[in-house]
Amino acid sequence: MPTPEPLTLPDDVAVVNVGLDLFAEAVADQGRPVTSVAWRIPGGGEPEVVAALRRLYGPLAEQVDAANAEVVRRLDQGVPMLVGVRPAGEVVPGLAVGDRTLLHCGPRITYDRVCDPLRRSMRAAVVAEGWAPDVAGADALLQAGDVALEPANLHDTAVPMVTAIGPSQPVHVVENAPGDNRAFAPVNQGPGETPWFGMETPAAIERLRFLAEVAGPLLDEVVQRHGPIDVFGLAAQGVQMGDDVHIRTQASTNLLLRNLLPELMALEDPRRVELATFLSQNHLFFLTVAMAAARAVNGWAMQVEGASIVTTMARNGTDFGIRLAGNDEWFLAPAPPIGQALYYAGFGPETSAKDVGDSAVLELSGLGGPAAGGSPSVAAFVGGTMADALATTEDMDRICAGRSSRFKLPLLDFRGTPLGVDVRRVVELGSTPKVTTGILHVDAGTGQVGAGVATAPLECFVDALLDLDQRLATPAR
C-alpha cells in the first residue's frame, strides 16, 4: 500500500456551497469565487410528504415517469386548430341553448362565496342573457339559486379572469385531431368596460350583446371561409416576437388578424366595421384562442392515468384549484394575492382582487410564465430586465417534466419553454408555478388596476402529491 501524500492546503480555492448561505458568504468575503446551490430540505421536511416523495421518486418512479412522458407528449404534440366560433349553448358539452346556466372560472363555488368582481360579471351575464331586466334582478336570481353555476373547466372550456358566460355567448371551437377532442373559450371581451374585468355597467352588458349578435356570427363566417387555423403555430411565432401568450398576446393577435384579413374584408355585412373597430382595439384577442387550444391539449393529457403532472390550474378569485392528469379530484387552496405586480397610478395590493381565472391553463402548456424569458413586456413585471424574465422561465424549468418542441426562446439559444408541471418537483423544491395575469379592483367594479405574476399556493400541490402517492401505493381493487 503506497504511503499517502501528506495533506496540503491548495494555493487557491473555489467553493460550491450547498444550503445555508453563511459559509458561502464567508468565502466570498475573502475574495474567492463561490457557487451557491439553493438547497432546502425536500417537502419542507414533513415526514408524510418526504415519505411520499421517496416512493414517487423511488419504487413508483418508473410508472410515474412513463405516464408523465405520455402527458408531456400530448401537451407537446397536440395540434389544436380553431375551426369555428359558435354560441356556447350549441357546442359546449352539458350546456344547451335555453339553459339558465353560467359557466364560470375556477373550481366549483356557490354564489355566497363568490368574490365581488366575479359576482358583477355573473350579474352582467344574467342581464345579457335576458334572464333579468337589470343587475339588481340578476343578483336576486343568483342569490336564490335560480341560475346554475358550473365551472367552465368541467365542460371542456376555459374562461379568463372573472368571466361568466351564458349559452348565448360565442366561444372559439378548437379541435385537437390527435386526441380526437375539442375545447372551448369565449371570444375575448376586449378592453374598457367589460364583465371579464369585473364590471356590470350598461356598457359592459352591451359588450356581451355585441359579442353574441355581431362579433360571434361574423367571426364564425370568417373562420369558416378561411379554414382551420393552427393556433399553436401562431403562438410559436408570437413567442419569437415577445409574447408570453398570456398577459402579452400582441404579436399573436396581429398574426392571426393578418392571416384572416382577406376573409374579414370579404364580409358583406355592414356591421363588419363595428367588428373591425373591436378587433383593432383588442390586442388580447388571441388570449382566449390560445386558452381554448391549451385546454384542448390538456384535455387530451387528462386522459393519462397515474401521472404526477398538473393538467388543470384554475381560480375563481376565492379558491385556487388544481387537478392532476387521470384524476377528476380538485385540490384547493385559498386564491393567492398577485405578488410581483405593476399597478395603475393610485392602486396597490390593498385595492386588488385575488388571482383569478382559468387562463393558468396556458402555464400548463409552455406559455405564460414558462415563456416569460422571451417577453420584454413580462420583464417589466418581474424586475425590469430580460435576465429577470429569464429567471421566471428557469423557475418553471426546475418544476417541469419536459420542454416544448414548438415554443422556443431566442435568449436561451432557442431552447423550448418548460412543459408539464410535475407535482413531485413542485413539492420537493417548494416552488410553485408562476402565472402571468391581470389584476382587478377588489370591490369597486372599476375593472383592471394592474398586471403581474402570481405564485400558486403550495398546499394544494402537497395534497395532490399525497393523494397520488396513496392512489398508486394502493393498487385498484
Next chain:
Amino acid sequence: MPTPEPLTLPDDVAVVNVGLDLFAEAVADQGRPVTSVAWRIPGGGEPEVVAALRRLYGPLAEQVDAANAEVVRRLDQGVPMLVGVRPAGEVVPGLAVGDRTLLHCGPRITYDRVCDPLRRSMRAAVVAEGWAPDVAGADALLQAGDVALEPANLHDTAVPMVTAIGPSQPVHVVENAPGDNRAFAPVNQGPGETPWFGMETPAAIERLRFLAEVAGPLLDEVVQRHGPIDVFGLAAQGVQMGDDVHIRTQASTNLLLRNLLPELMALEDPRRVELATFLSQNHLFFLTVAMAAARAVNGWAMQVEGASIVTTMARNGTDFGIRLAGNDEWFLAPAPPIGQALYYAGFGPETSAKDVGDSAVLELSGLGGPAAGGSPSVAAFVGGTMADALATTEDMDRICAGRSSRFKLPLLDFRGTPLGVDVRRVVELGSTPKVTTGILHVDAGTGQVGAGVATAPLECFVDALLDLDQRLATPAR
C-alpha cells in the same frame, strides 16, 4: 526621498492586451485571464488619412461634434408621419405625371452600367407605364436613352432592392413636421414575381399595374380616413417584437394593419378583397413605410453643415455611394457582395447579385443592422444566436455618434440602437456599417435567392473623410 520598494513579481496576473494577439495567446496558454483589445493602426496607417483624422478629432473636433450633435438630434427627434399614398408623379419633387422618367435605387448610373436585375426592373416599369408594349421594346427605349434615369435619392425618395418606378406608381407620403420636410417611398411590391426582386415576367408587370390602379388609391383612402400615422412609433414597437425593421418587418407590418383595420374594412370598393389578399401575404409591407420615414429624418439631417455623419447610403447594384450631411457630393465604391448570408437551396455567392437598394437609409436611422441585437430573425444570418445578433449592434455602436431614444433593445437593458454613422469612427476603426438585406439572382431574372448582412466598402468612407477635412480646413472664400 523614500527608498523605493524592491521590484517584486505579483503572485497572480491578469492581462489586458492591446493590438496583436500573440502575446495575449501566450498568457492565455498559461491559464491566466486576458482581455484582448482589438486595436489597429487608425486609418490603415495612411499618412494622409491619419493627418485628416488628427485634424478632425483635434482642432476641428469641436466644430464637427457640434454639427454631429445636431444631425443626431434630427435623426432622433424627427417625427415622420405617413399622411397619404399618391402617384409619384403627383407628389415627388422634380417628377410630373407624364414624364418619361424612372426613379431608381442608388447613385446615378447609365443604362449600359446597370446590373441585370435592375435592368429587368426598369424594363418592367417601362412596360407598366405604357411607354413600350413589351420588355424588348422597353429595352430598346432604355438603350436609346429615351427614358430618363434619375436616382430616387435626388428626389427625396428611397426605393428598395432593384426598384425602378415611373410617375404612375404609388408612393407613401411621409411628412416630418419638425423639419418641415417630406419624403417618399413606393408601396412595397410584395412577394412572388415582382420587379423589385429583378423580375420582368407578365405577373411582375401586372403587379405594378395592380399597385397603381388598386392598392395605391385604396390605401390612400384608408390613410386619409385614419389620419396621420406615427411611423417610427410603430417601428419602435416592432423593435421590441423582434423586427430589425429592414429584413424583418413582420411585427411592424401587423401593427400597422391592425391600426388600419377599421378603415380597411370600411372600404366599399369590392376590390378591397384583392387589396386584403395582397396585404395578408406581404409581411414586408412596412419596409417602404419605414424607408420613407428614414429618408425624411435624413433629409432633415442633410441640411446640417460640416458634420461627419453619413446621411445617404445607397446602392444601384454596380456602385455603392454615400453622402455626408451638408454636402451633395457622392463618394462611390464598387457595390460589395453580401458577406454573411443564408441562401435558398441551390444558390450561393456565385449566383448572387451585389448589394443593392436604398434601404440602407434604415441603417442610418437606428434600424436594420443597428437593431440586429433585438431580432432573432437577423440572428439566423450572423451566426445563429442572439449573442451574434448583439455583436452586429455593437459593431454599429462603435462607429455611431449617438443612440436612439425611441428604438430600444430589450437584451441591452433597453439601451437605444446606435444612431448617426460617423465617418471619422468608420475610418479610424476600419469598420463600416452592417446592412441587413435580401439577395437577388445575378442574372437569371428569378428573384430572391437569399438574405443576409452586407458590409459597406471602406474606400468611399475614406474619400468622404478626406473631402470633409479639406472643406473644413479650407474656410469658405
